[in-house]
Amino acid sequence: MKLRTIIALAFLFTTSLxxxxxxxxxxxxxxxxxxxxxxxxxxxxxxxxxxxxxxIMESNALGGVDTIYLPVGIFTLTIPGEDLDAFVGxxxxxxxxxxxxxxxDLTIIDGGGIDRIFQFFGVSGSVxxxxxxxxxxxxxxxxxxxxxxxGGSMTEVAIDNVKFINNRAxxxxxxxxxxxxxxxxxxxFDSNYAVSIGNNEFGAAxxxxxxxxxxxSTQVTNNYDAFNAIFVEEGSGKFINSTxxxxxxxxxxxxxxxxxxxxxxxxNNTEGNLALYSFDxxxxxxxxxxxxxxxxxxxxVSSGVPVSLGYNVxxxxxxxxxxxxxxxxxxxxLEPLHQNGGNMISHMPSVGSPLIDQIPVGDCIxxxxxPMTIDQRGDLRPIGDHCDIGAIERDLIFASxxx
Numbered sequence: 001m002k003l004r005t006i007i008a009l010a011f012l013f014t015t016s017l018x019x020x021x022x023x024x025x026x027x028x029x030x031x032x033x034x035x036x037x038x039x040x041x042x043x044x045x046x047x048x049x050x051x052x053x054x055x056i057m058e059s060n061a062l063g064g065v066d067t068i069y070l071p072v073g074i075f076t077l078t079i080p081g082e083d084l085d086a087f088v089g090x091x092x093x094x095x096x097x098x099x100x101x102x103x104x105d106l107t108i109i110d111g112g113g114i115d116r117i118f119q120f121f122g123v124s125g126s127v128x129x130x131x132x133x134x135x136x137x138x139x140x141x142x143x144x145x146x147x148x149x150x151g152g153s154m155t156e157v158a159i160d161n162v163k164f165i166n167n168r169a170x171x172x173x174x175x176x177x178x179x180x181x182x183x184x185x186x187x188x189f190d191s192n193y194a195v196s197i198g199n200n201e202f203g204a205a206x207x208x209x210x211x212x213x214x215x216x217s218t219q220v221t222n223n224y225d226a227f228n229a230i231f232v233e234e235g236s237g238k239f240i241n242s243t244x245x246x247x248x249x250x251x252x253x254x255x256x257x258x259x260x261x262x263x264x265x266x267x268n269n270t271e272g273n274l275a276l277y278s279f280d281x282x283x284x285x286x287x288x289x290x291x292x293x294x295x296x297x298x299x300x301v302s303s304g305v306p307v308s309l310g311y312n313v314x315x316x317x318x319x320x321x322x323x324x325x326x327x328x329x330x331x332x333x334l335e336p337l338h339q340n341g342g343n344m345i346s347h348m349p350s351v352g353s354p355l356i357d358q359i360p361v362g363d364c365i366x367x368x369x370x371p372m373t374i375d376q377r378g379d380l381r382p383i384g385d386h387c388d389i390g391a392i393e394r395d396l397i398f399a400s401x402x403x
Contacts, residue, residue: 101130
């Protein structure tokens with residue numbers, strides 16, 4: 001009896017109850033697992049070659065909560081076709097799994113334009129520390145060019161420190177949440193696009209249908225879509241410490257959904273920075289501690305007036321915000337997109353900007369009444385006894401003109 005078979009039998013004997021397994025991928029080839037469920041991530045009979053696809057197939061077959069570790073390098077999907085078991089096409093995930101790369105710019109998964117990259121079916125999980133690019137097919141991918149999550153209300157998929165670039169789908173060019181919950185943190189969405197198939201190209205970067213999700217410390221820039229970069233319908237979206245800049249369409253479009261925006265920066269999204277609609281007036285739109293600048297059209301395109309949490313600066317009066325610290329028809333004086341620290345680009349407040357040192361430290365509050373301690377880049381917030389408005393906190397030495 002081969003050693004490999006003995007190991008597999010021993011593994012199966014000890015796994016009548018599922019438990020967590022760690023898989024370390026050691027091959028960049030796109031090959032299926034030799035025998036899913038035997039406990040060995042192995043695309044061949046002899047070489048013990050653990051591919052990304054093989055690791056996911058093993059995780060699906062074994063159950064439990066598994067973790068897949070990916071090395072530095074580029075993985076490219078090359079097997080076309082459609083099924084729900086990860087044998088061909090996208091990487092279908094049917095059991096909870098956590099996929100961990102070696103770093104945002106170090107581990108790259110390339111969809112090869114044949115299909116989306118990951119699809120979570122009714123399970124929770126996470127994707128972190130990598131880049132997802134070229135996911136989706138312009139003619140065939142309906143939801144989520146890089147990641148699609150779908151399932152019941154108890155599912156939750158977390159995305160952390162992931163770069164999405166050049167992904168495409170009919171909606172959710174990079175990510176689509178269908179039901180359940182999701183979180184996006186410390187991530188970059190750039191040059192993704194929603195492709196028109198009919199007249200429902202929603203969310204060049206992210207779409208959310210009947211879902212609840214939060215976006216924290218994230219860059220959303222240069223995504224292409226006729227309508228919006230972020231689209232939320234019949235759900236809720238929370239946005240904090242994030243930048244939405246130069247996207248085609250609106251920055252955020254919330255339809256019959258609750259939306260709460262705090263400590264974020266919106267700059268020159270082509271069809272307006274925000275579009276907020278509630279057809280029965282039952283939804284809550286909140287805006288606080290945020291900066292808005294538009295060259296044309298308006299900052300807000302809404303069926304009603306959003307609720308101000310205070311301390312917003314806008315270069316027009318389209319949002320109708322009148323709470324403490326709100327300033328309308330005032331230039332926020334944002335610098336162009338630039339590398340201002342961290343792994344993202346952002347709009348730094350210029351010297352003399354009305355965004356600087358406006359919010360008393362006692363009012364620098366995020367979600368769940370948590371005090372703000374960092375900005376989008378992870379830099380200290382506040383510096384001194386006041387926070388800056390928007391996604392970026394300007395250091396006092398630069399605010400004083402010593403840059």
